[in-house]
Amino acid sequence: MAAKKPEFKRGFKTWADNKSLELRSRLGLAPCSPLKAAALCKIFEVHLVTPADITLLPGECLTTLCTNKGKEHWSAVTIPKFPSGFVVIHNPSHSLARQESNIMHELAHIICGHDMQSIHNRAGLPAYMREFPTAQEEEAKWLGGCLQLPREALIWALQQGMEQADIATYYLASAQMVRLRVNMTGVNKQIKQFSR
Secondary structure (H helix, E strand, O other): OOOOOOOOOOOHHHHHHHHHHHHHHHOOOOOOOOOOHHHHHHHOOEEEEOHHHOOOOOHHHHHHHHOOOOHHHOOEEEEEOOOOOEEEEEOOOOOHHHHHHHHHHHHHHHHHOOOHHHOEEOOOOOOOOEEOOHHHHHHHHHHHHHHHOOHHHHHHHHHOOOOHHHHHHHOOOOHHHHHHHHHHHOHHHHHHHHOO
16 A cells, blocks of 8 residues: 655645755855755754763663664654753764754754644653654655755756766765655656756
8 A cells, every 4th residue: 555645734845945945045055055954953053962972861771772773763853952942862873864864854843843842752762752743744854855955956966967876975865865855856857848
């Protein structure tokens, strides 16, 4: 049975692409420029850490989160800071491209203003390992992808003759993310129309 296609609020996809370009502009970047998650963290007062940076984290938790047994079961988590800002704890055992995607996903939750109080504990994991409702997760996936690879950047890269592997390297994205964004945005069809 095919997975159900996520439904977004009217205009959300356009808003997400525009937000990605707006944030690039705010950082002095061109629409087709790579956007580093670390640079975006500064705008939203996000302190980026790994489990090893948390000195009060018990050794058993650190072992669970960062060894072969546990590292595959989590990517990143956002914790609100008082009085403002956020802490994003991310998994350093993933590839650099995957880490970038993980952090962009957490930033997307913050940018969308998702309610941190409405999230639920995931069974069997520590209290700080929480998940958002499905609709909010889908929004964060979409916006996270836009932050890494907005439609305008994909069109530019493909018009430059870049292969998907080149795009992945240039934007520090995974091959899977590039393939997903190219397919979901329909940019190949748009480029074919331009070339007629």
